[in-house]
Amino acid sequence: MQVIDSHVHVWDPAVLDYAWLADAPVLNRAFLPADLPHTAGNTRAAVFVQADCRDDQALKEVDWVSGLGRSWPQLAGIVAFAPISRGDAVSQDLGQLLERPLVRGVRQLFQDRDASFLLAPATLAGARQVAMAGLVFDACVRAGQLAILAEFADRTPELMIVLDHMAKPPIASGEVTAWSSGMRELARRPNVVVKISGAGAEADRNRPLAPQAAPYIQETLHLFGADRCMIGSDCPVSLTTPAAYQDWIATVEQAMTGASDGERRAVAHGTAARIYRLQVTPGQTATNQETD
Numbered sequence: 001m002q003v004i005d006s007h008v009h010v011w012d013p014a015v016l017d018y019a020w021l022a023d024a025p026v027l028n029r030a031f032l033p034a035d036l037p038h039t040a041g042n043t044r045a046a047v048f049v050q051a052d053c054r055d056d057q058a059l060k061e062v063d064w065v066s067g068l069g070r071s072w073p074q075l076a077g078i079v080a081f082a083p084i085s086r087g088d089a090v091s092q093d094l095g096q097l098l099e100r101p102l103v104r105g106v107r108q109l110f111q112d113r114d115a116s117f118l119l120a121p122a123t124l125a126g127a128r129q130v131a132m133a134g135l136v137f138d139a140c141v142r143a144g145q146l147a148i149l150a151e152f153a154d155r156t157p158e159l160m161i162v163l164d165h166m167a168k169p170p171i172a173s174g175e176v177t178a179w180s181s182g183m184r185e186l187a188r189r190p191n192v193v194v195k196i197s198g199a200g201a202e203a204d205r206n207r208p209l210a211p212q213a214a215p216y217i218q219e220t221l222h223l224f225g226a227d228r229c230m231i232g233s234d235c236p237v238s239l240t241t242p243a244a245y246q247d248w249i250a251t252v253e254q255a256m257t258g259a260s261d262g263e264r265r266a267v268a269h270g271t272a273a274r275i276y277r278l279q280v281t282p283g284q285t286a287t288n289q290e291t292d
Helices: 019-023 055-066 084-098 121-132 143-155 177-187 209-224 242-255 261-275
Strands: 003-008 043-049 075-081 103-107 136-139 161-163 192-196 229-231
Touching: 003 229, 003 261, 043 261, 055 075, 055 084, 084 103, 084 121, 121 136, 121 143, 143 161, 143 177, 177 209, 192 209, 192 261, 209 229, 209 242, 229 261
Parallel strands: 003 043, 043 075, 075 103, 103 136, 136 161, 161 192, 192 229
Antiparallel strands: none
C-alpha cells in the first residue's frame, strides 16, 4: 500500500522538555526524522502529532518540527498542542497556530481524563473554537473512555474528531467485547474518524503483533468503514524499526482481505489526505510547497 502515515512523533530533549520521557527509558533520547522508517518507497507523506512537550512550548514545537522539512521530505501536516480546556481563550492559541502553514489539527490529551474534564463547559467551548478555526481535533483516549468521548462528539457536532489508536484497546489480553461495544456507539457519530495505529504499545511484545491486532483492525473497519479509517504508525512509541513498520503496514493490508481497491486506498492515504487537507497524491513525496 502507498501510505500516508497519519501519526508520527519526533522529539529532542535537548530542544524541548518532555517530562514523560523520564518514565520511558527506551524512548528517552532524541528521535529525529533520520530515525523514522519513512525512507521506504511506500510512504508518501506523514503527519506529525504533538509529542507532549511542556504546554508553553507548543509553538516552539511546531516551529522546530516545521524546520525539519529539509531532512523530512515526507512531512505534510502537523497536529499541534492546543489547550482547549481554556475555553474561548484558546482562540488566541489557535490564531498563532494558523500562522504556521503545516498545522492541520490540534490535540490536548484526553487520556485518563474523566467526564468532568471532557464535558466541562470550557472544554466544549474550546472544541467549538477549534471547529471555527477550520482545524480537526485528535482525541487520544483509552477504551474505557469511549462513552464519554461519544458524549463529547454529540455536544460538538461541528468538530471533526480523529480518534487516535483505535482508543487503545486491550490487545494483549485479547478482550474485544467491551471495547467493541464502545466503538460501535462512537461509530454512530458521523463527526468521528479513526486512526488504525498504536497497536504495538497495547500488544504483548513477546508475541507476534499481527495475530493480536487483526481482530481489532477488522472490527474497526467493520464499524467505521474504510472512508472513516486511516493508517498510522505511532513511531517511535509503538514501532521503532523499519522492519516493524513494514510489518504493520502488511498487517493492516492483510486485515483488509476482500476489501475493494477503493477501500484500500481510503485507509492507506485517502482518508488522511481528506481529513487533514493534505495536498499529496499517491506516488509523490510531500514537500513544504505542497502543504503551504
